[in-house]
Amino acid sequence: MYENDSTDEKSWITPFNVVAGLIVVIGLVITILRFTGGLATVTNLSDYNPWGIWIGFDLLVGVALAAGGYVTSAAVYIFGMKRYHSAVRPAILTGFLGYALVVLALHYDVGRPWRLPYPFIVQQGTTSVLFEVAACVALYLAVLFIEFSPAAMEWLGIKRARNLVDKLTLLLTILGVVLSTMHQSSLGALFLIAPSKLHPLWYSPFLPIYFFITSIIAGLSMVILESTLSYRYLKHKMDEVYLKEKNDVTLGFGKAASFVLAGYFIIKFFGLSSGNDWRYLGTGYGIWYLVELFGFVALPCVLYAVGVREKNLVLIKWTSVLAVLGIVVNRFNVCLIAFNWHLPSSERYVPHWLEIGISIFIVTLGILAFRFIVTRMPILYTHTDYKDSH
Amino acid sequence: MSISRRKFLGWVGAAGLSTVWSGPASAATTKHFEGYPDSLGVLFDNLLCIGCRTCEEACNKVNELPPPEQSFKDLSVLDQKRRTTAKTYTIVNRYNSSKGPMFRKIQCNHCLEPACASACFVSAFKKTKEGAVTYDASVCVGCRYCMIACPFEIPAYEYDKVLEPRIMKCTMCYPRVIKGLLPGCVEICPTEALSFGKRKDLIRMARDRIHRYPDRYVDHIYGEHEMGGTNWLYLSGVPYTEVDMREDLGVTPASELTAGALSSVPMIVGLWPVLLTGIYAINKRSDKIAKHERELAVDQAEKAASEEAAKSKAKEDS
Incomplete structure (x- = not known):
């Protein structure tokens, strides 16, 4: 696969590389500002608004969108859907990079990042939902690293360790599902402690379940989106098996996403009823809630279903964009927009542009790392030594 | 917080953190x-x-x-x-x-x-x-x-x-x-x-x-x-x-607002692996049966074909 790279080297200055390079430079400058001036110099965080987009986007959205790893590996290795096998490695890689970047982003957000291991090694706050999140994210990052490692070891030619990890596949997959169930839901449970601050339409005792179910939607949609983008920009790295299964994956995952969205719509409706929050629907927040529920849940559900029925791959791909946006909208609503709704507008949070800068910087790092790995390691193709192993 | 709950203990043990566990944990109430x-x-x-x-x-x-x-x-x-x-x-x-x-x-x-x-x-x-x-x-x-x-x-x-x-x-x-x-x-x-x-x-x-x-x-x-x-x-x-x-x-009290969510942890840790392994086993078994049936079908088809061939050969010979 190295032959292709030689041609790339000639045209190293591509628009993509220039933009990405610029973002990385700006990101590094903001990084210096953050770690020399403190949070106050680069964020609009306040005593009323202790969490901004570094939590709302980088952590909450980041973890949800990285759910493709556990969703895909569970589908293939546990539910026996072997025809999606070629989707596992890109999904695991996206998940691994996603979680690694979440942890990186947390280093910017917390006041003393060098103390991030403290909950495990110094003092355990086991009554905290955040402790559960932290423990599961840390463990799952390790699991994802091991799940990803065979690709790296095939690339490096380390056969024995690679085969050993390969034997652990089922165990790692089950561990991944257990850990993901816990921390995906716990991210929603974080907000259970603040019923007086989160708008009643979004506050629900079912928040953990909502977060878990939406993580499945996010995972399925991200696999579709990621494969679409990979096909567009990294087609030359794909082998026959990948190309052959690609449309099957899009159709199958689109179908699954449609079903899960339908289920999610129903439980959201039940949640609304059990909270008896109907009276809020006429307010401004209520209209925004309905926009979320119909525009970003019901609509992608229907569009996925139509796309699958008519085998309209283009529609499914665009729907995956809508569904992913829906996850962003949902997490922003819970963490930022409907949170502190009782405060006057002068006390509300609007992100500083440097905060947005760091978030863009971190996403860019993820894309660069993905490209670096995919152009070198057997992610979108099967390594020649292991052609018959599956 | 000294009014902690034991709900978390099960999970902590399962995650292998019990060795670094320190400090007293009072009983749930x-x-x-x-x-x-x-x-x-x-x-x-x-x-x-x-x-x-x-x-x-x-x-x-x-x-x-x-x-x-x-x-x-x-x-x-x-x-x-x-x-x-x-x-x-x-x-x-x-x-x-x-x-x-x-x-x-x-x-x-x-x-x-x-x-x-x-x-x-x-x-x-x-x-x-x-x-x-x-x-x-x-x-x-x-x-x-x-x-x-x-x-x-x-x-x-x-x-x-x-x-x-x-x-x-x-x-x-x-x-x-x-x-x-x-x-x-x-x-x-x-x-x-x-x-x-x-x-x-x-x-x-x-x-x-x-x-x-x-x-x-x-x-x-x-x-x-x-x-x-x-x-x-x-x-x-x-x-x-x-x-x-x-x-x-x-x-x-605030602690009660998150107690339910935290108490689900040992249930997930306990039940998910059992359920998932079960689903895996069922799928594996149905794969095995399908393979077996396929082999059987192929065998039969081959047998039938060779019998057919033998018959036609016998016909030709006669």
């Missing part, structure tokens, strides 16, 4: 925690408060906080809607209520079951048996989940500090109290708007005032039950919402 017996508190009576800001000044001095932006003599700041910050543990605001100007003193309420302590993933907050909720900056990571959790919006953060930012909040002058001294604000108050004592005595005292002057006071001791009860208590001459104190917080 469905009983309502009514606070440590004889824990101390402060009663604030807004009918007695004259808004002189000397409590702010005393607090600033005994806690060695940075000098204020506007002098404590400047009473014009009372009309701003101020809140606690990293530089001020307590502030007094003035509100135009139905009974004329009325003051409100804001500081940590020292909950019986503090949301901050329940939320903290390094247990930096501690509910002491004296009643104060204390904070240990030496373990704090700076995640600010306590600020999300606090229903009274009290903890503030040193956003401008680079290396050692801390959560800042009233300690009920814990270091002074254990020495037998009064909290700074209580000691200085010229009108006895602040009373310090055992929480149960303060509640009795507050009830007595309501009983004696039913026309003056609202029949509600704020803090007796709010969020499960607080060690800081309030009496007011006007409905609490008129002085911007929320009456919609409910009486459920």
